[in-house]
Amino acid sequence: xxxxxxxxxxxxxxxxxxxxxxxxxxxxxxxxxxxxxxxxxxxxxxxxxxxxxxxxxxxxxxxxxxxxxxxxxxxxxxxxxxxxxxxxxxxxxxxxxxxxxxxxxxxxxxxxxxxxxxxxxxxxxxxxxxxxxxxxxxxxxxxxxxxxxxxxxxxxxxxxxxxxxxxxxxxxxxxxxxxxxxxxxxxxxxxxxxxxxxxxxxxxxxxxxxxxxxxxxxxxxxxxxxxxxxxxxxxxxxxxxxxxxxxxxxxxxxxxxxxxxxxxxxxxxxxxxxxxxxxxxxxxxxxxxxxxxxxxxxxxxxxxxxxxxxxxxxx
Amino acid sequence: xxxxxxxxxxxxxxxxxxxxxxxxxxxxxxxxxxxxxxxxxxxxxxxxxxxxxxxxxxxxxxxxxxxxxxxxxxxxxxxxxxxxxxxxxxxxxxxxxxxxxxxxxxxxxxxxxxxxxxxxxxxxxxxxxxxxxxxxxxxxxxxxxxxxxxxxxxxxxxxxxxxxxxxxxxxxxxxxxxxxxxxxxxxxxxxxxxxxxxxxxxxxxxxxxxxxxxxxxxxxxxxxxxxxxxxxxxxxxxxxxxxxxxxxxxxxxxxxxxxxxxxxxxxxxxxxxxxxxxxxxxxxxxxxxxxxxxxxxxxxxxxxxxxxxxxxxxxxxxxxxxxxxxxxxxxxxxxxxxxxxxxxxxxxxxxxxxxxxxxxxxxxxxxxxxxxxxxxxxxxxxxxxxxxxxxxxxxxxxxxxxxxxxxxxxxxxxxxxxxxxxxxxxxxxxxxxxxxxxxxxxxxxxxxxxxxxxxxxxxxxxxxxxxxxxxxxxxxxxxxxxxxxxxxxxxxxxxxxxxxxxxxxxxxxxxxxxxxxxxxxxxxxxxxxxxxxxxxxxxxxxxxxxxxxxxxxxxxxxxxx
Numbered sequence: 001x002x003x004x005x006x007x008x009x010x011x012x013x014x015x016x017x018x019x020x021x022x023x024x025x026x027x028x029x030x031x032x033x034x035x036x037x038x039x040x041x042x043x044x045x046x047x048x049x050x051x052x053x054x055x056x057x058x059x060x061x062x063x064x065x066x067x068x069x070x071x072x073x074x075x076x077x078x079x080x081x082x083x084x085x086x087x088x089x090x091x092x093x094x095x096x097x098x099x100x101x102x103x104x105x106x107x108x109x110x111x112x113x114x115x116x117x118x119x120x121x122x123x124x125x126x127x128x129x130x131x132x133x134x135x136x137x138x139x140x141x142x143x144x145x146x147x148x149x150x151x152x153x154x155x156x157x158x159x160x161x162x163x164x165x166x167x168x169x170x171x172x173x174x175x176x177x178x179x180x181x182x183x184x185x186x187x188x189x190x191x192x193x194x195x196x197x198x199x200x201x202x203x204x205x206x207x208x209x210x211x212x213x214x215x216x217x218x219x220x221x222x223x224x225x226x227x228x229x230x231x232x233x234x235x236x237x238x239x240x241x242x243x244x245x246x247x248x249x250x251x252x253x254x255x256x257x258x259x260x261x262x263x264x265x266x267x268x269x270x271x272x273x274x275x276x277x278x279x280x281x282x283x284x285x286x287x288x289x290x291x292x293x294x295x296x297x298x299x300x301x302x303x304x305x306x307x308x309x310x311x312x313x314x315x
Numbered sequence: 316x317x318x319x320x321x322x323x324x325x326x327x328x329x330x331x332x333x334x335x336x337x338x339x340x341x342x343x344x345x346x347x348x349x350x351x352x353x354x355x356x357x358x359x360x361x362x363x364x365x366x367x368x369x370x371x372x373x374x375x376x377x378x379x380x381x382x383x384x385x386x387x388x389x390x391x392x393x394x395x396x397x398x399x400x401x402x403x404x405x406x407x408x409x410x411x412x413x414x415x416x417x418x419x420x421x422x423x424x425x426x427x428x429x430x431x432x433x434x435x436x437x438x439x440x441x442x443x444x445x446x447x448x449x450x451x452x453x454x455x456x457x458x459x460x461x462x463x464x465x466x467x468x469x470x471x472x473x474x475x476x477x478x479x480x481x482x483x484x485x486x487x488x489x490x491x492x493x494x495x496x497x498x499x500x501x502x503x504x505x506x507x508x509x510x511x512x513x514x515x516x517x518x519x520x521x522x523x524x525x526x527x528x529x530x531x532x533x534x535x536x537x538x539x540x541x542x543x544x545x546x547x548x549x550x551x552x553x554x555x556x557x558x559x560x561x562x563x564x565x566x567x568x569x570x571x572x573x574x575x576x577x578x579x580x581x582x583x584x585x586x587x588x589x590x591x592x593x594x595x596x597x598x599x600x601x602x603x604x605x606x607x608x609x610x611x612x613x614x615x616x617x618x619x620x621x622x623x624x625x626x627x628x629x630x631x632x633x634x635x636x637x638x639x640x641x642x643x644x645x646x647x648x649x650x651x652x653x654x655x656x657x658x659x660x661x662x663x664x665x666x667x668x669x670x671x672x673x674x675x676x677x678x679x680x681x682x683x684x685x686x687x688x689x690x691x692x693x694x695x696x697x698x699x700x701x702x703x704x705x706x707x708x709x710x711x712x713x714x715x716x717x718x719x720x721x722x723x724x725x726x727x728x729x730x731x732x733x734x735x736x737x738x739x740x741x742x743x744x745x746x747x748x749x750x751x752x753x754x755x756x757x758x759x760x761x762x763x764x765x766x767x768x769x770x771x772x773x774x775x776x777x778x779x780x781x782x783x784x785x786x787x788x789x790x791x792x793x794x795x796x797x798x799x800x801x802x803x804x805x806x807x808x809x810x811x812x813x814x815x816x817x818x819x820x821x822x823x824x825x826x827x828x829x830x831x832x833x834x835x836x837x838x839x840x841x842x843x844x845x846x847x848x849x850x851x852x853x854x855x856x857x858x859x860x861x862x863x864x865x866x867x868x869x870x871x872x873x874x875x876x
Binding site (some may be wrong): 033038039276 | 379392393395397403476479481483485534535539540555557558577581582587591593594595596597756759760761765794
């Protein structure tokens with residue numbers, strides 16, 4: 001198992017390097033340049049000074065090598081715009097994104113898994129059809145639209161919920177206030193995941209319910225409850241774990257649209273702004289962090305697999 | 316994405332009752348608390364949901380009508396760095412307008428420079444020496460006294476090429492700034508710069524020497540990113556990345572304590588959400604695009620104010636491109652546009668048609684005798700044929716085997732600019748020209764402008780309140796002369812205008828300039844827009860000035876009712 005893990009980690013490192021290099025190449029190739037240098041009122045001389053200070057007058061391969069060396073020393077560089085260390089900028093935003101991500105994952109799981117099981121148990125019933133129709137709707141609603149509608153209803157019409165931000169600025173922190181702010185973006189972000197997960201859970205449970213050992217258990221006269229909890233779920237949830245694992249990167253990468261519409265101070269919004277302003281170090285930093293989390297979470301999924309299903313061997 | 320034109324959800328009933336209830340509740344709560352709550356510093360928003368209980372309570376008790384409350388207004392990104400020498404990004408600028416003070420500010424009525432940190436200023440007869448006398452009652456937010464050394468320090472930072480200051484190009488005519496005594500600063504000039512009082516009021520808040528001397532200006536310092544110290548009416552309380560910037564009243568402000576207790580700049584990146592938050596009462600102030608007006612216009616709790624903005628919306632025309640080097644061709648391009656239709660489509664008629672490049676908002680300088688070019692297709696066509704352009708076999712105009720084909724460039728971030736491009740394309744096609752639209756991302760577009768690789772480009776440019784802004788855009792080889800306009804007579808007038816110390820002579824010089832470039836077409840006219848300001852009904856005390864200038868009067872803003 002150790003050998004397997006070591007190999008996988010090496011593999012992961014390679015993937016991260018490829019992603020980072022590809023991002024760097026794209027940034028260099030894309031037309032336009034850092035917004036900081038595009039101020040038309042700046043004289044050519046001042047522009048040259050600034051370009052030099054940012055290290056952008058170096059050949060591309062030097063810039064690339066410098067960045068790689070920096071990363072090897074755990075230094076992601078500094079933001080062009082604010083001059084803050086990129087790691088600081090990202091970690092400032094990470095808690096907000098993680099909170100929103102976890103809340104929406106919890107909401108999605110809490111609704112989708114029971115709904116999926118219920119739909120599978122009553123396959124073909126009105127309940128099943130209703131749930132599956134609802135999940136189809138959930139998959140099709142564009143999140144920016146839903147977000148605006150929720151803001152109009154919740155904040156403008158009912159004036160019950162705030163329309164953006166994480167806390168009410170200027171007021172002492174309270175959990176109630178945080179939850180109020182969290183509610184709408186969590187719903188928007190959870191909806192898509194919820195719909196996907198419900199469909200996965202349903203089909204997975206259905207698949208297991210048709211298996212021989214379930215029929216045997218029924219033949220033995222075991223109560224449905226026991227069959228479901230002891231024989232079906234553990235097997236049925238293995239593929240669901242995969243889906244959850246693939247959703248994990250959202251917890252750190254943020255949801256670009258949701259965070260922007262709800263003024264949520266997270267990483268997703270940070271990365272969009274950085275991309276617009278061509279703040280190269282921040283774009284590279286976020287990409288690097290997200291790709292690390294992606295490979296680590298897929299590794300985690302594989303390990304969990306082996307734990308949940310002893311037939312699967314690592315190595 | 317924009318909100319539907321009419322309000323999709325009924326908003327009466329519930330809201331009125333809720334508000335009524337909250338109002339009564341908060342008023343009585345605050346009234347009950349008042350004796351034990353210290354009034355200074357103002358924890359005014361103790362009751363959630365009631366934005367300005369103090370103001371309401373005091374209003375009810377009939378005492379000082381106008382003290383207290385927290386103002387909330389939007390910015391779009393983190394306003395960092397909060398240092399005017401190295402940033403002129405709008406979010407940062409708006410926050411700095413209230414944190415820092417400037418030597419001058421703009422008078423709402425005359426649009427002339429009036430005292431702020433400086434109490435008066437004089438210029439020598441040759442225009443080469445400016446003397447500013449400073450207030451003697453100004454303290455930094457940390458309690459240290461403000462003096463002429465701070466002014467000198469700030470301008471030294473701007474002028475030091477090593478800082479690559481964004482403001483340096485404004486002060487290239489300054490050779491040296493001297494602190495004559497603690498209350499007097501002298502600007503020694505290389506060339507006369509009559510716009511200096513206006514420019515200094517618009518561009519740079521004075522920085523504290525005692526905190527910044529000898530420190531690297533561009534780094535992510537505590538001062539730039541966390542706790543800037545100014546002399547303005549409000550001082551920094553906290554910055555939360557991606558969320559908000561909170562300021563509190565500066566009790567020791569030199570014009571007296573501001574009427575508001577606190578100001579919160581909320582970072583709201585999506586303009587639809589700014590509209591929603593205005594409607595829901597989560598924001599008290601914002602400027603909006605004409606296209607968004609319908610969403611907020613009829614709300615009983617909001618007030619719309621509009622006034623001419625010192626700005627011109629136009630088409631940059633590259634006069635080094637052989638297609639456009641002939642004046643008659645440029646005139647034809649203006650005659651060929653139905654600019655009433657363009658004003659209607661792009662600005663929903665919130666503005667007026669443009670004549671020359673000095674905006675009508677600069678009413679002291681604007682030549683009102685000029686009339687916008689009329690929409691006259693026949694005249695446009697005859698001018699083009701006078702210039703030698705004849706229809707080819709495909710009915711596109713040609714001259715010496717060259718087709719009249721060109722690109723209309725624009726950036727993809729504004730619906731109004733898109734309207735301008737699309738309409739111009741249609742109108743110019745009817746003249747027999749062959750324009751194509753080239754819609755670019757903002758950074759690419761800006762780079763093309765800087766490199767002068769455009770044919771025609773949609774643009775809008777804010778002016779200072781002094782017509783000298785023209786020099787930066789239309790003097791031969793000027794930094795922002797994107798159309799590479801070059802006319803020795805215009806150069807002469809622009810250079811004379813900035814050097815003339817007699818105001819009435821200055822005016823006649825700029826009138827001549829406007830008549831010259833109106834005829835010579837230094838830019839293809841669009842319109843002068845109005846700025847559209849939405850405020851909460853209870854917010855009062857704002858002079859009719861555009862957002863950058865109205866901020867310098869924030870010490871007088873207050874909530875009522």
